Amino acid sequence: MSDKRNKETSAEQLGVLFDPKNVLRTVASGFPVTSSLVEIQNQLEGHRLSKRLGEIEASLARKPDLNVSKEIEATQPKPAEGWTLVVGEFSRRICDVTVFYDGGFESASKKGSELFVRVGHACIVGPNAVLTCDEVVQVANAIAQQRHGQIKILTVFVRYDVELKPEDIDAGLSIFRITKRNEEGAQTIRAIYEKHGVSTLFPEPLETPVTFTITPWLGQEIAFLHTGEAPEVMGWPKVQFDTTVISHFKLPTDTAFKTFVTGVLPGRFMYAGSPVFTKSGTLVGVISDSESYKADAGRRAIIRSLLGHPHFRPPKTK
Numbered sequence: 001m002s003d004k005r006n007k008e009t010s011a012e013q014l015g016v017l018f019d020p021k022n023v024l025r026t027v028a029s030g031f032p033v034t035s036s037l038v039e040i041q042n043q044l045e046g047h048r049l050s051k052r053l054g055e056i057e058a059s060l061a062r063k064p065d066l067n068v069s070k071e072i073e074a075t076q077p078k079p080a081e082g083w084t085l086v087v088g089e090f091s092r093r094i095c096d097v098t099v100f101y102d103g104g105f106e107s108a109s110k111k112g113s114e115l116f117v118r119v120g121h122a123c124i125v126g127p128n129a130v131l132t133c134d135e136v137v138q139v140a141n142a143i144a145q146q147r148h149g150q151i152k153i154l155t156v157f158v159r160y161d162v163e164l165k166p167e168d169i170d171a172g173l174s175i176f177r178i179t180k181r182n183e184e185g186a187q188t189i190r191a192i193y194e195k196h197g198v199s200t201l202f203p204e205p206l207e208t209p210v211t212f213t214i215t216p217w218l219g220q221e222i223a224f225l226h227t228g229e230a231p232e233v234m235g236w237p238k239v240q241f242d243t244t245v246i247s248h249f250k251l252p253t254d255t256a257f258k259t260f261v262t263g264v265l266p267g268r269f270m271y272a273g274s275p276v277f278t279k280s281g282t283l284v285g286v287i288s289d290s291e292s293y294k295a296d297a298g299r300r301a302i303i304r305s306l307l308g309h310p311h312f313r314p315p316k317t318k
Contacts, residue, residue, distance in 0.1 A: 092206035101149030123275035171308030172256035226269035
């Protein structure tokens with residue numbers, strides 16, 4: 001606003017002073033004369049303020065104040081960037097391959113109690129479908145036979161009875177088919193947590209079909225959740241997050257059509273079976289093992305790609 005717009009003419013000032021309400025206020029102010037002069041000044045200032053407020057309202061009605069809009073926008077929460085959303089998705093897909101057995105295997109005093117041992121990780125890739133690598137399945141079968149136990153998939157509160165069909169084993173990968181959802185004891189534990197308002201810390205497993213690709217490429221940035229050596233890890237499952245790149249591909253074998261190797265990792269993983277994914281949330285494979293070369297300062301992950309497994313092949317057309 002220019003100074004000209006803010007200055008009243010003499011006629012405007014006289015109009016304010018001789019307004020009936022203002023005349024009464026002036027007369028009522030009485031003596032001494034200074035009181036009347038102060039009252040007159042107050043009336044003029046009040047008129048200026050009313051006029052200024054009217055101009056501001058008219059200006060805001062014509063167009064919004066961009067500076068104010070920017071300040072309001074700056075206070076709004078920003079959408080998550082980078083790996084955040086993807087890690088959130090796969091933290092709900094990753095689960096444990098376990099073997100449940102009777103405690104009598106360890107000692108007579110534990111007979112009748114149910115114990116379990118974790119064998120490796122797996123990833124829920126769709127309704128009733130849990131993906132892992134053949135190495136995890138082989139270890140789980142050996143322990144189940146030794147301890148007369150059963151292989152189960154374990155999430156936060158829920159465990160699943162599963163079965164493995166011959167057609168679900170191919171390309172170095174295996175898919176457990178869920179046959180039963182078992183929640184004995186889970187409801188009691190949930191009730192305790194919900195009583196303290198922390199039920200949201202334990203979301204249900206994500207069982208929707210996963211986005212995947214069978215064509216990872218050299219140099220592609222990838223990541224995975226895994227059980228590492230970090231102590232006092234919060235949450236469930238107690239996993240770490242690491243990123244790396246695809247360093248090279250291995251020659252195909254009878255058990256794996258397409259296997260790739262990562263760059264040297266900053267740490268080591270304790271279990272195989274972890275899903276490997278990209279920043280866009282695309283599943284590219286499963287960690288099956290690790291290896292290191294003479295000049296490496298650490299270990300590299302060996303990852304089975306999804307190429308060749310029946311679950312990731314396009315449906316046959318008639």
